[in-house]
Amino acid sequence: MEWQVYLDKFIASGGKNLIRYALFAGIPYFIFYVLFQSKTFRMKIQQKVPKAKDVRREVLYSLSSIVVFSIISMFTFHMIQSGQSALYGDMTEFGQVYFWLSIPMLIILHDAWFYWTHRAMHWKPLFKYVHLVHHKSTDPTPWAAFSFHPFEAIIQGAYFPLLVLIIPVHPAAVLTWILYQFALNVGGHLGFEVFPKGFTKHKVFRWHNTATHHNMHHKYFSCNYSLYFNVWDRLMGTNHPKYDETFEEVCARRAGTSESVNSQAA
Ligand SMILES: [Zn+2]
Ligand SMILES: [Zn+2]
Numbered sequence: 001m002e003w004q005v006y007l008d009k010f011i012a013s014g015g016k017n018l019i020r021y022a023l024f025a026g027i028p029y030f031i032f033y034v035l036f037q038s039k040t041f042r043m044k045i046q047q048k049v050p051k052a053k054d055v056r057r058e059v060l061y062s063l064s065s066i067v068v069f070s071i072i073s074m075f076t077f078h079m080i081q082s083g084q085s086a087l088y089g090d091m092t093e094f095g096q097v098y099f100w101l102s103i104p105m106l107i108i109l110h111d112a113w114f115y116w117t118h119r120a121m122h123w124k125p126l127f128k129y130v131h132l133v134h135h136k137s138t139d140p141t142p143w144a145a146f147s148f149h150p151f152e153a154i155i156q157g158a159y160f161p162l163l164v165l166i167i168p169v170h171p172a173a174v175l176t177w178i179l180y181q182f183a184l185n186v187g188g189h190l191g192f193e194v195f196p197k198g199f200t201k202h203k204v205f206r207w208h209n210t211a212t213h214h215n216m217h218h219k220y221f222s223c224n225y226s227l228y229f230n231v232w233d234r235l236m237g238t239n240h241p242k243y244d245e246t247f248e249e250v251c252a253r254r255a256g257t258s259e260s261v262n263s264q265a266a
Contacts, residue, residue, distance in 0.1 A: 006074050006077070006078070009073060009074050009077045010070045010071065010073070010074050011070075013069070013070045013073035013074070014066055014067065014069075014070035017066045017069055017070065018063075018066055020178075020179075020182050021062060021066060021145070021146065021182075024142070024145070024182045024183065024186045025062075025141075025142040025143050025145055025186050026142075028142045028186060028190055029141060029142045029143060032190065032191070032192050033050075033141065033191075040192060042253050042254055042256065043192040043193055043194070043250070043253075043254045044191060044192055045191055045192065045193055045211065045212050045215040045246075045250050046139045046191070046215065046219065048139060050139055050140075050141050050191070054136070054137060054139075054141070055141055055143055057136060057137075057147065058137055058140070058141060058143035058144040058147040059143045061133055061134075061146070061147040061148060061149075062143060062144070062145060062146035062147050062148075064150060064153070065146035065147070065148045065150070065153035065156075065157075066146065068150050068153035068154055068157055069146075069153065069157045072154070072157040072158065072160075072161060075161060076160065076161045076164070079161060079164070079165070080164075084165065085161075085164045085165060086164055086165065086166060086167055086168040086169070087164050087168070087169060087170075087171065087174075088168050088169075088170055089170070089171065091170060093168075094168055094170075098168075099170055099172075099173060102167075102168075102169050102170065102173045103173045103176050103177060105167070106163070106169060106173060106174070106177040107177055107180060107181075107228060108229075109159075109163060110159055110177070110181065110227070110228075111226065111227055111228045111229050111231070111232070112232065113159045114156070114159075114226070114227040114228075115225055115226045115227065115232040115233075116232075117155050117156070118225045118226075118227075119225050119238075121152060121155075122221070122222065122225070129149075130149045130151045130152050131149070131152060132149075133147065133148060133149040133152070134147055134148055134149070134152065135218065135221060137189075137218055138218055138219055139191060139215075139218065139219070140189040140191060140214075140215070140218050141189065141190075141191055142186045142189050142190055142191075143189075144189040144218075145182070145185045145186050145188075145189050146185075160174070180228075184209075184227065184228050185227070187211055188209065188211060188213070188214030188215075188227070189214065189215075189218075190211045191211070191215060192211060193210065193211050193212050193247065193250040193251065193254060194211060195210045195211065195212075195247075196251070197248065197251040197252075197255070198251075199247070200212075200213075200230075200243065200244045200247045200248075201244060206230060207229055207230050207231060207234075208228070208229055208230065209226060209227070209228060209229065209230050210247060212243070212246055212247045212250055213226075213230065213243060213247075214227075216240050216243060216246060220240060223238055223239065223240035223243075224238065224239060224240055224243065225238055
C-alpha cells in the first residue's frame with residue numbers, strides 16, 4: 001500500500017537522523033562535558049557549566065526538529081518518485097568532475113541559504129515567536145544543533161527539496177554534505193574551541209568559521225550569523241568586532257598562557 005511506503009520512508013529518515021544526532025552530538029558531549037570535564041574546562045569558550053534543564057530543552061527541541069525533517073523527507077521522496085526532482089543515481093550521467101564539484105556547490109549554496117534565512121529569523125516578530133527557541137541557549141552544548149521552533153525546522157529542512165527541484169545531485173554528494181553539515185553544526189554549538197591559535201587571522205583559514213564564532217552569536221545575538229564560512233559575515237559587516245580578540249583569548253586560556261589562568265594558578 002502506498003501509505004506504507006511513505007511511513008517506511010518517514011521511519012527510515014527519522015532513524016538515520018536520530019542515529020547521526022546521537023553520535024555527532026553525544027560523542028563530543030560525553031568527551032568534553034563528562035569524561036574529561038576538568039581537563040577540558042580551560043578550553044570552554046564561556047567559563048560556566050550548562051544547566052541540566054537547558055540540555056533537556058536542547059534535546060527535546062532537536063528531537064522535534066528531527067520529526068519535521070522526516071516529514072520533509074517524505075515529501076522529497078514523493079517528488080523523486082513522481083519524477084519532479086533532479087536527483088540522479090547513475091554516476092556516468094554527469095561525470096566525475098561534476099560529482100566532485102557538486103559537493104562544494106551544495107555546501108556554498110546552503111551557506112547562503114542559512115545566512116539569509118538566519119538573518120530573517122532575527123527580524124523582531126520572527127525572533128520573538130520562532131528563533132527565540134534556539135537562542136534560549138545562551139551558552140549552547142552540542143545538543144543544541146537542531147534546537148529549533150518547528151517553523152524554523154521547516155525553513156532549514158526546505159533547502160534540500162528546493163535545491164533538488166532544479167540542480168542535479170547524486171545521493172553520495174548529498175550524504176557527504178549532510179555529514180559535513182552535522183559536524184559543523186555540532187562544532188558551532190560545542191562550547192569549546194578546538195581550532196588552533198591564529199586560525200581567524202590566517203589568510204586562508206580565516207574564511208572558515210570556528211566554535212567561538214557561533215558561540216558568540218548565542219551570547220550576543222546580533223552578530224556572527226553564518227554557518228560554515230566567514231564570507232557573508234565579512235561581506236555584510238556582521239562579524240562581532242571582538243571576534244578575533246575573543247578567539248585568541250580562548251586559545252591563550254587553553255594553552256595556559258593567559259593572565260586569568262596564570263592568576264588562578266598562582
Ligand atoms: Zn546556534
Ligand atoms: Zn540566531
